[in-house]
Amino acid sequence: MSAGPQYARLPEAGRFRSIVDFYLTTMRTSVQQQFQYRVATYFYMFGMVAEPVIYLVVWTTIAEQRGGSIQGLSAGYFAAYYIVWTLVRNMNIVYGAPYWEHRIREGRFSGDLLRPLHPIHNDIAYFAGSKVVWILLWLPIAFALTLVFDPLLDPTALEMGVFAVAIWGAYLIRTMFMSALGMLCFWTTRGAAVFNLYMTSELLLSGRLVPLPLMPDWVESIARFLPFQWAFFFPIESLVGDLSARELLGGLVVQAFWILIGLGIFTLAWRSAIKRFSAVGG
């Protein structure tokens, strides 16, 4: 028995099939929506490409000044790294913490609670559907970037397979941690500063700014104990770098570990957050 508001539950019989059906339908709806607003989506993707191109240009410039490479990383490696970056970043976009604020403030959350399913399922399914469209729309961008920057990319079949799984692992890791962070919105309306702090830590410790080996050693050691790099550096490196089969498959296991940790934190936070919720509008 739980106190306070709680989302309604599906009947036990046929529960699994209903959830699968829900996921498929939500993903299909999302695919259609994304295609409908493809111009807006492209605008968004173009804005996003600016960031890796800036990093790429800076590090290529330095690599060239130093005779072609920094710590063994060549200009071709950087090009490959940041082009794959754009796809991983796309996969990384989730219903962020700010969205929880929006959803509570606008009163939509009351409606979400009425559904016979935990709201997180909708979040995961909806963006998972969008990703399919984004990957398609990303292909021409990747092609153009490849023409301009000349990446050094020569993946094996295993690397490609691991990459294909790892980008979805990255998606789930980030979904879990961002949703957990979003629970803050049940307590405060000024979460923006905390979200910003989180994003900054992520920027520096995930490989988003720069391939992690270029970071000072102490930063790398801190990053080892945090989830960030498993949603950024690992997926990219699995395709671009030279990881052994053991490192590749082990990486997927670590990703699964962080998904579970994130899910645990989110579940705990959710339980106390939902007790505090009182509807706004709706």
Added chain:
Amino acid sequence: MNALRVSLLFLKVGVMNELQYRVNLVVQLFQSAITLVTGLAVLALVYSHTDELNGWSQSELLCLTGIQILMAGAIRMYVEPNMSRVIDEVREGTLDYALTKPEDAQVLASVREVRIWHVVDVFSGLFVLGFGLSRITTDFGILDALAFAVALVLGGVMIYCFWLVIATGAFWVVNMWHVAELFDGLFATGRWPVGIYPGWLRVSVTFLVPVAFAVTVPAEAVTSRLEWETLLLAVVFAGFLFAATRWFWRFGLRRYSGASA
């Protein structure tokens, strides 16, 4: 003159409005601190692998970072809120209220909002700039200071024009959700001297989105590497852009039929 009076009046009301929410200052201080620390960390990281980037020393690039933070703060304080409001109001039909007032519509559309707390970023940018300057040995004359001030103002004007062109686009394209993100992404190119970019990108961030004029040119002025031809080009281009933007705004207005009313 009347335009100036109206602007000042709106500024006063806007500031008074924002001053009600004093806790926002603390939040903004925190956010600005994060921006500052990130910027410095990235610089430190880059210069741990090299001594100079395309001819710019770390201290010189510090000046550039300061100017970028300052300019971004100014844009977020005064330009972006007004332009976003125009875009929103076109969609909702409430722009009509501004258009029916007996004052120039472009002036009104450009001065109604001010997010005064972003002034923290302006100061933090000035602080970084000052710190960078103090570590540069070349003498910084009165002429450099003058050129810097002129370049900074021109850069601000050009960014305003760019935003107004985008906002005017709302008369045709209603779905402009991601424009602010698109701009932020492009403005981030200003973190680095424009010379490091390959040709096509350098031209884009100079003339298409005038980030180079807004950040690199003022930074060239304070690091005594500005050539007078560049400043002249900035003057001419700013003038041209301002006139073209005004024409485009009026052209868009003529097409606008109002969504409510």
